[in-house]
């Protein structure tokens with residue numbers, strides 16, 4: 001090789017091209033180490049395609065909320081924020097093709113997945129078997145709103161948005177004690193759940209959930225992180241049941257908040273002066289008082305006593321109705337509630353008002369069927 005050519009090929013360690021080459025080699029090593037430690041980040045786009053492709057074989061039903069979460073970073077963050085311990089049983093509602101399930105299985109003792117769609121369950125079983133975690137998964141192929149959940153420690157789920165309200169009520173008012181529920185929800189729905197008294201989004205759902213649980217915002221998730229892309233953005237929240245819940249009959253509470261938030265910007269005075277509402281409460285209250293009195297009487301006479309009570313109270317007669325309305329307004333005035341708007345009231349104030357009304361014999365729920373129903377059924381009925 002002639003000296004001229006040699007000098008063109010040889011790159012001195014101090015020359016700029018040498019630094020350039022060394023930088024390339026170093027970044028290659030760094031990238032290699034990073035990707036080796038996090039194999040599923042090997043290529044976001046390629047990975048998203050893989051996660052989505054599991055669903056591409058199936059026709060995905062929008063009516064069943066079948067939008068698969070395909071962004072590995074979001075999936076990993078959800079699992080990390082859920083703080084799952086190796087001893088925990090995780091309940092996953094709507095596992096779909098398993099994008100989240102495959103990340104839950106390595107960190108939990110067990111995953112119980114409740115999925116409505118048999119086709120999804122088949123894909124889920126196949127993928128989990130390939131990952132070798134099949135012994136840690138149990139699948140219930142049923143409607144999550146209809147099935148009794150087995151015991152669990154945590155909920156982690158990208159749920160179908162159409163069942164958000166009843167599912168959350170089922171969880172927080174249910175019999176299963178649990179530590180937390182990390183849920184991916186429609187963004188607007190999550191904002192309402194996170195709202196506080198005085199916020200424009202504050203509503204009955206937030207009031208009822210806040211009675212028994214705290215809600216924490218985790219992050220927003222773009223609609224582009226799903227396959228197929230939905231019309232709305234999403235948010236992740238964590239719901240944690242409160243260690244102590246106020247002493248209140250939950251069915252009575254839910255029916256009371258249904259009345260108060262029927263028109264949430266009306267004053268309580270205006271709400272409780274409506275003739276139709278007063279009549280409804282008079283009937284419910286008469287029944288409830290009758291039932292509690294009859295509890296002390298002979299069971300055989302119960303029905304006739306109740307009917308007599310309704311008749312003797314003249315339920316619906318103008319005078320009785322007027323007196324009952326005065327009683328309600330009297331309670332509102334004496335407690336300073338008449339001009340308040342429920343959307344600006346804290347739960348403590350609402351609880352105080354309910355207690356004052358109940359003490360005066362004003363009830364919001366027909367307690368006659370309480371013994372045959374559980375909290376969830378009673379609360380769900382109040383949500384209809």
Ligand SMILES: C[S@@+](CC[C@H](N)C(=O)[O-])C[C@H]1O[C@@H](n2cnc3c(N)ncnc32)[C@H](O)[C@@H]1O
Nearest residue numbers: 067068069094095096115116117143144158160
């Ligand atoms: C939003 S997708 C989530 C899929 C998966 N977790 C993911 O993140 O890719 C919701 C899943 O819930 C299922 N599903 C819909 N309604 C359901 C119900 N009532 N009970 C149980 N699963 C339901 C759907 O079939 C679907 O697989």
